Amino acid sequence: MNDATQLPPLPDHLSADARNPHHVAAVFEHDIGIRFNDKERSDVEEYCISEGWIKVPVGKKVDRKGYPLMIKLKGKVEAFYR
Template identity: 80%
Template sequence: MTDAIQRPELPDHLSIDPRSPHHVAAVFEHDIGIRINDKERFDVEEYCISEGWIKVPAGKTVDRKGRPLLIKIKGKVEVFYR
């Protein structure tokens, strides 16, 4: 029970990119899980619970700066601590 108190609240919109305004470093100190349409995903780069979408890499395709190209998947998003 004390472990849950030390964890920060999961935000509505979160990104793993440190340059993003939606990046919260304190959340990434803990292991989080993300489900979309009742299927757990392990390759999520960004999510938004209220708008109901996640962004995942589109295969091995990268942009000219070497970052993966992302596609948006819509559905029911659930985020939780493992």
């Protein structure tokens, strides 16, 4: 696997949406994981470690522009490279 020195540092606030200013494309070149309240989640679209929240889609519901509706969940957030 990749050496840890080659991996970019994980930011405090990261979004999977390329339109968001918190999107960092270099991080998404590698496989990352999010642990929320000590359980690994695979459906996280955005997170903030310092504020302790994640955003996940609400089922298959979309807004009027066709983007998925998000819900913010608060708790303990950890980000890591797999």
